[in-house]
Amino acid sequence: MNSFQTIAGIALVTVSVMAHGGQWYKGDLHNHSLHSDGDSSVADVIASAESRELDFFVLTDHDGDMNGEPTHWWDPEYQSSSMILLYGVEWTTGDGHANVWAEQPYDYAPLWQAHQNSDPQAAVDAAHTAGALFSINHPVRLDWKYPVPTGVDAIEVWNGAMLINDNFHASNDFWDDALLQSGTKITGVGGSDTHNLEGILSPFQGHGNPSTWVYAETPTPQGILDGIKAGHVSISATYDDYRVELDADADGDGNFEAMMGDTVFANGNEVDFRLNIAGSGSGTGDMVQIPSSIVKAIDGSGKLKFWDAVWMSIQIALMENTDDLRMVMVVKNGDAYTGWLTSGGVDEINFSDTPNAGSKGYYRVEVFGEPKVKGLNKIIFAFRTALTNPIYVNY
Incomplete structure (x- = not known):
């Protein structure tokens, strides 16, 4: 890598190896199939994601469309030889949506009961009991109207292509103002929310747009979840775009x-x-x-x-x-x-x-x-x- 000196206030420092022992993995955390309101089979969805060389992937079909039973988990087409697969559901109520991601299938009944009771805190607690993460989806598009429950692991700050740019800005304001500035550490993630591989909307959707990059210690479902929980996450607009990383040296060594x-x-x-x-390129430029x-x-x-x-x-x-x-x-x-x-x-x-x-x-x-x-x-x-x-x- 090359360093560039600009004007006062820009410090040149020694580049050194990051004090972590993993690597970056690219994936998509929000997707749908025919098991809820998507237009494509699980096999077609998996093939689309694989074609974009994603490293991990999760189907998050709506729980209400499946009457509380995540049928996509048991679909024999939900398999991949090239991607790490998580087990997800979109917890979907009239006052807010959230993704729940896990390493393996689990008993969804407590989360479905929390859905029926419109109780997000119970949903978060049930997710954690199952070893899963709970992530608020698109908080200002299909608004999150609940108070933010204690223990939320992540928030979807980048949903799809952000058709209306204000959605992006407002989502980040929600993240900054409602959570981070209150002293709460919470991971920002992206998700394509892809529903359509066919028809008029398909050109404006696509797996990996945006892509969530996770720095994980191991290339396993639990490794991806641990990386998300730790906040070791960056987001790119498209599956083939560059990744941005931010590191810090607090002791001057x-x-x-x-x-x-x-x-x-x-x-x-x-x-x-x-x-x-x-x-991003050669390392040279202005x-x-x-x-x-x-x-x-x-x-x-x-x-x-x-x-x-x-x-x-x-x-x-x-x-x-x-x-x-x-x-x-x-x-x-x-x-x-x-x-x-x-x-x-x-x-x-x-x-x-x-x-x-x-x-x-x-x-x-x-x-x-x-x-x-x-x-x-x-x-x-x-x-x-x-x-x-x-x-x-x-x-």
């Missing part, structure tokens, strides 16, 4: 010992961060830091004032290579903190910050660019192309 989902402890000391864009006022404007409204737009246009015009133009944004404690324009194959950015001593905080990253899709999908997919989970401070 040059070893980036913390990754997304981990907690570092800081008492007034500077923390170094390393952002890696895996699979990079310009963006004034925080412009970053905040883009994050808040998606619109730029006239002179801000002029400034951005000038910076782009001055770049030697405008291929793969991206904006990288760091979110600190729910607010846009800093950002960069990058082009070419820039694959690493280093920055430093001094968190407030003794206070809880977090840092995560969003990347904006042109997704790897064609035609009208370029509009449908909006411009966010990647998202990391937070690194937590003093949690």
